[in-house]
Amino acid sequence: MNDATREVFGNIAPWMQVVFFGIMALSIGWPVWQVWTRARLWRKGQRDGFERSWRVRIQRLIIYALAQKRVHRKSLGALLHLLLFSGFVVLTIGTTLLAIAHDGPYDFHHGWYYLIYELTMDVFGVAFIIGCLLAMYRRAFHRKPSLGHNKSDWWLLGLLLSLGVTGFAVEALRMHYTHVQPWLAHWSTVGWLIDTTLLRGLDIGTARTLHLAAWWLHAILVAAFFATIPVSRFLHVITGPANIAGRPERPMGALIPLTIEEVERTGRTGVNTIFNFTRQQLLSLDACMECGRCEDACPATASNKPLSPKAVVIDLRGLMSRGGGDVHTAIRDETLWACTMCQACVEECPVLIGHVDLISDMRRDLIGEGKLSGPPTKALQQISNQSNPYGRPNSERLVWAEGLDVLTVDVNPGFEYLLWVGCAASFDPRAQKVARATAQLFKEAKVNFAVLGAKESCTGDPARRIGDEFLYQQLAQANVETLTRHKAKKIVTPCPHCYNTLKNEYPQFGGQYEVQHHSQLLAQLIGAGRLSNGTSTGEPVTLHDPCYLARVNREVDATRTVIGAATDAQFREMPRHGKKTFCCGAGGGRMWFDESPAQRVSCLRAQEALATGARTLATACPFCLNMMTDGMAGTQGGEKTKVLDIAELLLSRQNAK
């Protein structure tokens, strides 16, 4: 058994081996040089100053690069990628091991190791070929529009396929002319099958010649493959893992603060020319292989707005390749304003590209350069002057609570929970009912809570996401001061945007609180038996997960717990739910932009909700509530569907008793 092995370079004359190693050196040297040239472009970017831990990097590489967490799903694309990826990785490692065994000090290429090696290489070689064929089939017959495609992709796939096929041809021919013993041959299954079927009766001389030809063809194809890596989609095999490891670790919902000193030093806010992006951001542009998943998930793309996250990445990459320049020559302003910052693209991207950060950085520049006009400017001015985007005097902040005896922090300084109402639930007549329901439920559960009343102002979320970082910072600092003054420790809010900003962004300004969304506290109260369960049944209910709760802050259970407690009616999920929820259209400051009815994301979402057969659409965000109410009203068959906040749903259960 221990003599089980095979010849290496057996049919290759020494001079040919020299030529072979020369070609290999060139074919590896060229892509290394090319990638180095790209890396010089990335290095023109800014340092982001984030500390990166090796533990996190390695963890991420294991999860996202090796285990390909973001690639997996029930789709042909995912399957074929798994086959290609595993084939590629195993064959590359195998070939490297062979080189080490052959040229290294200790030859371990024999015995059981050899047998398992041969079998493994054959299995993954087959996987690789099937992957290629499936990829070709998919590109030929089932190509989704978002998948990047050009004619050269056929050459690339052809190259991979011929690599696999010639590999097996070399194996079979070698086995043929070396007369491998059957017990040994079985381990090289594919080679043995070819040898015993196609090559039967072939004379040894011809086999040797054919082997030499196939071997050289295979070698040249390998060289060609290496050479195409830096100039094709294959680049992602290098840049993908590099970006996965290099992306700074921070909450999805926290944008990066800008300092006024930075603005004074550089004379700009945000990103104006491509090299104002960070090095990691520039690298991320090269990590994209145009799989199109971001585009498939994008609400702006789905509602025919001039934005595709994939196109943003590709256009910026093109600009970088041309040597740089003004980003606004590559990306139109309307494109940047179309983003709802719902993070669906970021959640999808297999190589962890941060599309929303790219867009946010460019929006900041548009704001700095005075390139925003129309309704959103009014919202920003009102946030600046009245501390809320609705333009209402702050003295009216408690109008929603009329007759409810809700105490302010001044009257009840010993509060346990601070109810952060948020501007929408304070001023929007529809959302005020959510604030009322929330307060009533808290009272019922005997929660010791208080509100800031006139001392509350906008968290700054819309300002920050539209791109006015300094207006946001003014509000954040003022709010942190107010919260500190009133010794707020636990904050609960019915608005996922306030929740996200208070929880993930205020720590940047020294505000550390235990922040809960009202769904979380309500679920907790239900669990503790402080709120009873409803037993009424009725028409089926579905839930629209707010992006900034479910995706950005990973809370998908609390809302469902509240609905379960509110009613025994059947609960039906929409196809896009939980972390994969689909935006209502209001995020990223889009709430304050004009939108033509034909481009309303909420109508698409309303159709999706109606298709479940549910007659009640629950949500947990005042903006989603507003948008989905409009969406239902504007959708055939949606007029009779009730759109309710989970707190309203829970409250109605108890009133019905």
Added chain:
Amino acid sequence: MKIVVPFKSVADPNDATVAGAAASAPKSLINPFDEIAIEEALRIRERGDAAEIVGVTIGAPAVDEQIRAALAMGVDRAIRIDDSRALDPYAVARILRALIEKETPHVVIMGKQAVDDDSNQVGQMLAALLHWPQATFVSKIEFLENKRRARCTRETDGGLEVVAIELPAIITTDLRLNEPRYVSLPGLMRARRKPIEILTCDELRVAVRPLTTVLSIASPPKRAAGTRVDSVEELIAKLKQEAKVL
């Protein structure tokens, strides 16, 4: 071409009640119609038809905040006529005449009215005092014949009226002329480097005294709460008997 844009600092209409009794000290803004005038001047410059935009306002040093906002929008330089008196439209028009005779612009663009007193007089009076043509309530401006004339579309009660006026002229802006750009803090910071010239009425050789005096200001009566009706019949009955509109 040189454009002068006179603008007024007004209390934020969202903030102040008509009687001036705001909950907190009202914030000030550039009068929204004047902001439209500034925006239009900027757009004219951006398309290459103007070389310089001069912003002018009358007031105490407190209005420098609105001057900075105008400079941040893109006005090249600003003049503040230091006068903290409550001036009536005729006084304002006379002060502006003196300044315009000094600056000799090709066109003056200003808001059709200020949202605090809604007088809607200064543009017209200024045109009369200067003996210049005027186009008021303008929603579109085009320059003709190598900028010797302007074609202005006016929003009137009956529809759109298009007039051609000889330059120099006074143009007052309507709401639909444009949507002004947003000014952020970094824009304001950059505008700090731009010059603000301070002049007085004495330096301009104008002596003004008010011809009108405001006697009183009262809030409109509060609207009574509505009632919800359960059926169309009830609505019709109420409209007939209570509202007496049917």
